[in-house]
Amino acid sequence: MSKSPLRLGIAGLGHVGSEVARIIETQGAHLSRRGGRDIVVTAVSARDKNKQRSCKLAGVAWVNNPVELAAHKDVDVVVELIGGSEGVARDLATAALKASKPFITANKALLAHHGVELASLSEKHNVALYCEAAVAGGIPVIKTLRESLAGNAVKEIYGILNGTCNYILTTMRETGRAFADVLADAQRLGYAEADPTFDIDGMDAAHKLAILSSLAFSSPVDLSALAVSGIRNISLADIHFAEELGFRIKLLGVSRQTEKGLMQRVSPYMVPLTEQLAHVEGALNAVFIEGSAVGPLTLIGRGAGAAATASSVLGDIIDAANGGAPPAFGVSVANMKAIKSLPDSDSIGAFYVRLMVADEPGVLADMAAILRDARISIQSLLQKGRNEAGPVAVVFITHDSNEKAMADALAKLGKMPSVLEAPCVIRIL
Amino acid sequence: MSKSPLRLGIAGLGHVGSEVARIIETQGAHLSRRGGRDIVVTAVSARDKNKQRSCKLAGVAWVNNPVELAAHKDVDVVVELIGGSEGVARDLATAALKASKPFITANKALLAHHGVELASLSEKHNVALYCEAAVAGGIPVIKTLRESLAGNAVKEIYGILNGTCNYILTTMRETGRAFADVLADAQRLGYAEADPTFDIDGMDAAHKLAILSSLAFSSPVDLSALAVSGIRNISLADIHFAEELGFRIKLLGVSRQTEKGLMQRVSPYMVPLTEQLAHVEGALNAVFIEGSAVGPLTLIGRGAGAAATASSVLGDIIDAANGGAPPAFGVSVANMKAIKSLPDSDSIGAFYVRLMVADEPGVLADMAAILRDARISIQSLLQKGRNEAGPVAVVFITHDSNEKAMADALAKLGKMPSVLEAPCVIRIL
Numbered sequence: 024m025s026k027s028p029l030r031l032g033i034a035g036l037g038h039v040g041s042e043v044a045r046i047i048e049t050q051g052a053h054l055s056r057r058g059g060r061d062i063v064v065t066a067v068s069a070r071d072k073n074k075q076r077s078c079k080l081a082g083v084a085w086v087n088n089p090v091e092l093a094a095h096k097d098v099d100v101v102v103e104l105i106g107g108s109e110g111v112a113r114d115l116a117t118a119a120l121k122a123s124k125p126f127i128t129a130n131k132a133l134l135a136h137h138g139v140e141l142a143s144l145s146e147k148h149n150v151a152l153y154c155e156a157a158v159a160g161g162i163p164v165i166k167t168l169r170e171s172l173a174g175n176a177v178k179e180i181y182g183i184l185n186g187t188c189n190y191i192l193t194t195m196r197e198t199g200r201a202f203a204d205v206l207a208d209a210q211r212l213g214y215a216e217a218d219p220t221f222d223i224d225g226m227d228a229a230h231k232l233a234i235l236s237s238l239a240f241s242s243p244v245d246l247s248a249l250a251v252s253g254i255r256n257i258s259l260a261d262i263h264f265a266e267e268l269g270f271r272i273k274l275l276g277v278s279r280q281t282e283k284g285l286m287q288r289v290s291p292y293m294v295p296l297t298e299q300l301a302h303v304e305g306a307l308n309a310v311f312i313e314g315s316a317v318g319p320l321t322l323i324g325r326g327a328g329a330a331a332t333a334s335s336v337l338g339d340i341i342d343a344a345n346g347g348a349p350p351a352f353g354v355s356v357a358n359m360k361a362i363k364s365l366p367d368s369d370s371i372g373a374f375y376v377r378l379m380v381a382d383e384p385g386v387l388a389d390m391a392a393i394l395r396d397a398r399i400s401i402q403s404l405l406q407k408g409r410n411e412a413g414p415v416a417v418v419f420i421t422h423d424s425n426e427k428a429m430a431d432a433l434a435k436l437g438k439m440p441s442v443l444e445a446p447c448v449i450r451i452l
Numbered sequence: 453m454s455k456s457p458l459r460l461g462i463a464g465l466g467h468v469g470s471e472v473a474r475i476i477e478t479q480g481a482h483l484s485r486r487g488g489r490d491i492v493v494t495a496v497s498a499r500d501k502n503k504q505r506s507c508k509l510a511g512v513a514w515v516n517n518p519v520e521l522a523a524h525k526d527v528d529v530v531v532e533l534i535g536g537s538e539g540v541a542r543d544l545a546t547a548a549l550k551a552s553k554p555f556i557t558a559n560k561a562l563l564a565h566h567g568v569e570l571a572s573l574s575e576k577h578n579v580a581l582y583c584e585a586a587v588a589g590g591i592p593v594i595k596t597l598r599e600s601l602a603g604n605a606v607k608e609i610y611g612i613l614n615g616t617c618n619y620i621l622t623t624m625r626e627t628g629r630a631f632a633d634v635l636a637d638a639q640r641l642g643y644a645e646a647d648p649t650f651d652i653d654g655m656d657a658a659h660k661l662a663i664l665s666s667l668a669f670s671s672p673v674d675l676s677a678l679a680v681s682g683i684r685n686i687s688l689a690d691i692h693f694a695e696e697l698g699f700r701i702k703l704l705g706v707s708r709q710t711e712k713g714l715m716q717r718v719s720p721y722m723v724p725l726t727e728q729l730a731h732v733e734g735a736l737n738a739v740f741i742e743g744s745a746v747g748p749l750t751l752i753g754r755g756a757g758a759a760a761t762a763s764s765v766l767g768d769i770i771d772a773a774n775g776g777a778p779p780a781f782g783v784s785v786a787n788m789k790a791i792k793s794l795p796d797s798d799s800i801g802a803f804y805v806r807l808m809v810a811d812e813p814g815v816l817a818d819m820a821a822i823l824r825d826a827r828i829s830i831q832s833l834l835q836k837g838r839n840e841a842g843p844v845a846v847v848f849i850t851h852d853s854n855e856k857a858m859a860d861a862l863a864k865l866g867k868m869p870s871v872l873e874a875p876c877v878i879r880i881l
Binding site for chain 1: 471475479482483486487584590591592596599600601602603604605670728731743744745746747748749750751752753754757760762763764765766767769771774775776777779782783787
């Protein structure tokens, strides 16, 4: 090793931060070979100095305010593992880049909200901004889009980006238990947060998709352009109908270049069982990319967990050691081009719809009339069982239809006196 | 664009070379944004200047001897798409690196045979050597191992690395046609070479696995350490038995770190249907990596074809434009450590064995005695049909057994008078 050691300041010593520090402590020789120089943690910041951790941090400086790491004389590279789009994480990012210190983060919220601003700072100060761990845990999708597929025009990217939702949907299907029940279990086991809103309503996946879209389409990160819905309304009945129809329900982030603009959506989707992603189960994540040259490319791996996330952080650290510094989002900010969003009125796709209806004559005829008037044609229809005392499920799959027309038709269907619950609609991939 | 254009010299204008040039000609604006500078082809070399090609090459200099590209005054980066481990390709690689020009290649044979020598040259002259297109076509597995997983100790890597073999095995299973028949068709359709030896006997996959092993385990590329066998002896009967037993037969390259050394093997394997790779069909390739931090990671995509291979070459070109230059095999040559090979006598695994035997009393007893004496225990056994006039298939799956003991037992089984054909053995993943 002729080069001087690379000295890291780590902000945040939760599961991921502790694991990064532990691997650096225990795999030092390996990391030195990969980075061409020693990698050492010289300074850290965390709320509780005395908490039991897996890393030793012998001889490491503790600073009270994480933002001080940016100016710390013994820190060459700042690693931010605190989280949150504002406050300390944002201040630290700004300070590190302004101090021309490479900044490595796992913070998807920070990048989804302030990605362009931080990328500008990194260019202005000629210093790298790395974020592999911000999306899909250990899956190297950031680097793949930023570097490996740089010669491609990406046509479409979609993925299972939230492990909590995938775990819940998989467990519902495998155990036949209801959403609320599985969610409660996941919370008890630590797979879901005490407040699960962020995961199950799709915002976590949206942050990740906004970052991936920018990388895929060389456009500015723009969280506001995404349509977002979650899995709260997915019932066991839908999961069973999906299987019967040859699908599996997954919460997907989908970003697709169409002739009329960029479609970006986080939503439950019916994924055909013939697709690799239909078989990605439990807490795994997966990303599918269709590129103009590479064709279809699928990456599958652990989307969360201390070790898998640490793997991505360490990859970025070794990049910093080797001095690689491509633009954070694949192109410089000046070279980003905003892409018009596809209006819902131009968005086309097939839909699965489940209606709970009173088992009485004429219901189908009324339904069919509403769909006909909205110019939505039905590809297949299932009605299961008979129950004169209560609701029965009527399930249909449409041919390709317009989002707006579908929304209007659903509103009308929901108002039919014989439709006893709000209609459940799931897009088909 | 404040930087000067990156000027490429391309050696070899076959399918891949022409596609790389065509994309540079037609997607210039896109590539300039990704590379932060214009990317232009300034010089080329190919056998036939007048051949009809998809690229225009207007104003491009032609040189007769590809090696001249290394010294060409208008060439900053040399792209080698000729192939072959010796001769012009090797001379060009050497000349380019000695001239301190980044060298980009899709040549797996060159790297499998001379990888360490070329990596040394690239370090000595402080210039990058890129080879993403040499393994698994458009799948970014080189970069993933070299950079993204740098913080991991890789435990195991295996993959479907030869699209021709995977196409043949898939087609045999789907159509029920025999190996020779499907191969002849594949040759007629251009999926297989006129001389298919290199593909179907496993040497193509072996070149790729030797490169992946070096990247995964930070060891010198060492083709001679691999045990290699192909798919010539796989029969339809084996494919059907595999399905019945819950497996699919794939030609895999497998490299695994064990306590007693590194196991590196190209061979047909029975892949459990529960594995993602069992469902990778046709000409697709796939790689599975188990890392100490990332856990399991699977990459699936096109392993060949002009466009997919060009995608990888272009990714390397954009890396060169951005100035990234990690060591070619993830660590410097000085930091590579040779790893002892696992001797066959220490190699452990389960086996599928099919014997074609005369349908007469006592055969099973004789077989069982040979296996008992070799200390090989049987997990399950199938005998299909009865045929007093000819051979019947006896299929068994062993518990974990020693490679050497199995080879010895097979030799003895093959010599039994009632065993009418050479035994077919397939390893179980």
